[in-house]
Amino acid sequence: MSEKILCVDDDANILAAYERNLRKRFAIHTALDGEEALKTIQSNGPFAVVVADMKMPGMNGIELLTKVESLAPDTVRLMLTGNADQVTAVEAINKGHIFRFLNKPCSPETLTAALEAGLKQHRLITAERELLENTLSGSVKILTEILSMVEPQIFGRSQMLRDYARTVGPALKIEHVWEVEVAAMLSQIGYVTIPATIIQKERANLTLTAPEKQMLTRVPEIGSKLLTNIPRLENVSRIVLYQNKYFDGSGLPQDSIAGEALPLGSRMLRLLSDLISLEIAGTPKAEGLDQMRRRSGAYDPRVIDAARVTLIEDAQKSGQAVGVKDLCLGQVLLSPVQTLDGVLILSAGTVISPMLLEKLKNFAEMSGVKEPIYVKK
Template sequence: MDESTVDVVIKPRVLLVDDEESILNSLRRLLRSQGYELFLADSGARALEIMASQSIDLVISDARMPNMDGATLLARIHELYPNCLRILLTGYADMDMIVKAINQGRIYRYISKPWNDEELLLTITQGLAFQHSERERQRLQVLVREQNRQLQALNATLEKRVISRTSEVQQTADMLDLAYEELKRSYAVTAEVFSRMVEWRLPKDKQTNRAIIDLVKVYCKTHVMDEAASRDLAMAAALHNIGKMSWTDSMMGAPADLLHHTDRERYRGYPKQSESLLMTLEPMQDAARLILHHQERWDGTGFPDHLRGEAIPLGSRVLKLAVDFIELQHGLILERQMNSDEALVFIRKYSGKLYDPDLVEDFIKVCSEYLSDVTLGDPTVQVLGTRELAAGMILARNLNADNGMLLLNAGKVLSAPLVEKLIAFEAMEGGKYSVFVKVPEDVALLEQAQ
C-alpha cells in the first residue's frame, strides 16, 4: 500500500510543569484519558531538558516554583520554541507575574488554582485547535510564497508563453486570494471563540458579547459595508472587552458608574489593554484600533486618548453605540437595568455628547427594524414625561420605578387620577420617568408632518 494514502494519527504532546508532585498527579489523572501524550517535569530546568529532546505542542506551568518561576520558564520557551502553546497555572492573585507571562512569555491563557476541570479541558482543546489553525495558516503562507516564486521563475523563463498561460495563472492567483480570505475568516471565528471565554467570567444575565456581535453584524449588513470593514468591526465587537480578563468577578459584573476610584482607573484602562493583547496578531490590528477607541466620546471626554468628533474612527463610534445599548440593558453602565426603548432614549439624550449625532437616529432605526422588543420606531408611540400624559393614552411598555418595581403593565389605559398618582409618586421618589405611550395614528402622522 502507498504510504502517502495512510492517515497517521499523531497525539498532541503536553508537558506539565509543577514543583508539587500532587499537582502533577492531579493533572495527569485529568488528562490521561484525553488522547494526549503527557510529559511531567518538577522544575523549569527539567522542563527545558524535555523540550530539548521532545517536540512539545503545549506547556502548562505553575507560576510559583523555586529557582525558575513559571513566567520566566514560559518566556524562555517562547524564545526557543515560539510555536509551542503556553498556559500559566497560578494560585496567586499576582498581576506582576501575569503581566510578565503575557508580555514575555506570550501565554495563550492563565488559569487560577484551584482550577475547574471542565474549563481546563476546554481551554486545552481550544488552544490546540487554535494552534492547529495557526500551523495550517503558516503552511498556506509557505505554499503561497513558493507558488509565487514558481510563478516569477515561470515568467522569467517562459515570457513567450505568457498569453497562452494567462488564464491558468489567473486561476492560481484567485485560489491564493480565496485561501488568504479564508484565513481572515478563520480569525473572525477565532475571535468569537475568545469572546465566549470572556463571557464565562460573568453570570448569564451579564453576558453581552453575543448580542453586541449580532447587532454590529446587522448594522454592517444594512449599511452595505465592505467585507474587510465588516469583519474588523465584528472582531472588535467580539473582543472589545478581552482586557477585562484580569478583573475580579465582582468588578466584571458591577455597573461602571458605581466603581470606586482604583477600580474606575482599571476600568478606563481596559480598551488599551485589549488593544495591546491583539496588536501582535497582524490580521487583527485594524480591529484592535477600533477597540482602543470605542470608549472615546464625541465631545472629547472619553478615554484613553480623549479623541473628539470625527477624529474617532467610524467603526469605534458604531461599536460604542452597540456596546452601550446592550450594556445599559444589563446594568453594566448604570445600576438600573433599562429596557431596549429606555436605552435608545438614553442614547438619543446624549447625542452630540457621548455619541456621533449623525449616527444616532440611524442606529435607532436599525434597532427598531431588527429587534422585536423595540417600539421606539413606531410612529404611534411617544416618549413623554409624567406631566405630559393625558387620560385615554395607552402604555406601550411596562412602566417601572427606578428601583425596578413594576408600576403599570403595557396596555394600561391612563385615566386622569392615575396620571396624578404617577406625578406624585415620581416627585416622592425624586426620579424622572420616561413613559412610552401609544397615541392615535392620525395624530402621530400630523405631528410628524409639522
C-alpha cells in the first residue's frame, strides 16, 4: 500500500469511519479542514488520491481541490457532497477538475470502487509522465551529443550559456528554469544542418555569399522546428526561435513580437549570448552589462539587473577569487572557467578533482586562463 489516500471532512466521526472501513485496503490519511489537508500534502505527500467533502467551514471542497491541483497536479481528486444539485457538480468538475463526483451518504462499497478507479487513474497519469520525461531526457541527450560531436566549439559555448541561464533564471522567478537551460544547450542545434565549410568561413570572418548568410540566419528557426515535435519541448522550441530577437523587436524573426510578448527565456538567452561574446572579446562582465544598458531598448532591463546581481554581485559575495595556482582539490566553481580567447574549459558547479586541476594548469601554461576564478568559500 505505497499509494496514499487523503480523506478530508470536518466531521471527525466520518473520518474515523473512513479509517475503519478502508484501512485494510488503502493507506488512509485524514484531515479535518482544507488548511490541514494542504499542510498534510506538503509534509506527507505525494498522495495518489484526495477525497474531500464539499461543505466545510473556511475552505470548501471545490476551493481545496482547486489548490490541490496546483500543488500536486498528478493527484486524482474526488468530491463527496450531500448537495445533489447539478450546479455544484458542474462547478466541482470545471474548477477543481474533479475525477469523480459522489453523493452522500456514500456506501463503503461505492467509495471503495471510486478509490480503486482513482488509483488506476493515478497510475496512468504517472506512467504517462514518466514516459514523457524519459522521452524528453533521451531526446535532449541525443541532440546535445550530436552537437558536441559535430561542432564541439559551438557546443562548448552552449554549455557556458546554459551555466549562465541556470544562475540568472531563479532571480527572474522563472517557473520552469529547466526549459531555459535546455533551450540554452540546444540553442545552436540548427548548426548540425549547416555545411562545415560555411561554419568555418563564418568563424574565420570570411566573406559569405547571400545564400550562405541566409542559411546561417535560419539556424534558430531550423533548431526550433527540430524541437517542436518532442514532447514537453514546445516552450523550449519557442525560446530557441526567438533567441536572436531584441527587446525592441529588432533582430530575427521579422515579425511583430517584441517586449514582454517575447518569451522571457529568449530575452535571457539574447542578453547572455551577447555577454559571452563580449567576454570572449576581453570585456569584463560588469563593463559588458553597462554597455548593454546603454543600448536603449535592446535588452529587457529586468534581465540586465538579474544578470548583474547573480553573475557579479552574488559571485563576489559568496565566492572567493583565486588564480589557477591557488585552486585546491574539492573546491566548487561558482563561474565557468575559460581560456583567454573564450573557450570553455570547465562549467560552473564543477568540483575540482586532481585530473581537472592538472588540466587547468596545462591550459594556463599553454593558452592562458581568465582570472580570477570564483570558487565557493
